[in-house]
């Protein structure tokens with residue numbers, strides 16, 4: 001039985017004051033979330049402070065990216081070893097904003113993924129199609145290729161050590177959520193594709209949905225058989241909304 005994971009992607013939001021209030025708010029309601037694991041992924045600079053604020057609360061910490069190299073002359077990058085020092089369990093990799101705004105290719109994402117695993121950090125690998133691609137009916141091809149880039153580099157068994165987040169680009173930050181049926185169809189495609197290569201990996205891997213998930217639509221999305229949690233952007237910045245999503249698992 002797969003556990004539900006609700007992970008908050010704070011993106012480039014917050015301040016020292018606001019993250020303190022946000023973590024305090026989340027901590028007050030965590031004991032009522034009994035059927036989901038919760039995680040937050042703050043901007044890099046806030047990771048040490050968030051680590052302190054979490055203390056021993058059952059709230060995991062993640063980063064929003066990770067370098068594909070171990071150390072050295074890579075200005076602006078953060079290594080897996082550094083993230084490990086601050087107790088990061090997860091790293092979001094291949095978010096559509098990294099792909100589209102910062103030109104991260106499938107090959108670079110696969111290299112970042114490999115380095116996360118090498119340093120003991122669980123990748124949250126984001127895949128998903130644009131609206132244009134959905135309308136051209138190539139969603140499965142696009143998502144399949146994004147997965148294949150990682151599988152070709154790290155092998156099918158590496159997928160058993162990661163979390164996948166299906167995030168249709170047209171649903172991210174737009175308030176337009178995929179319907180539970182639309183999301184389930186792509187999640188089932190992903191699991192089926194993996195099952196064709198390795199049944200155990202397919203059965204084990206958590207596949208999260210991301211794209212305008214909120215307190216109002218989470219329960220229906222999370223009730224789908226192949227949706228094992230959510231990667232939450234906007235709604236993860238409000239403690240009550242984030243907790244409500246966790247409670248609806």
Ligand code: PEP
Nearest residue numbers: 172173210211212233234
């Ligand atoms: C995201 O950025 O991963 C995301 C799902 O954002 P939002 O929930 O705001 O659509």
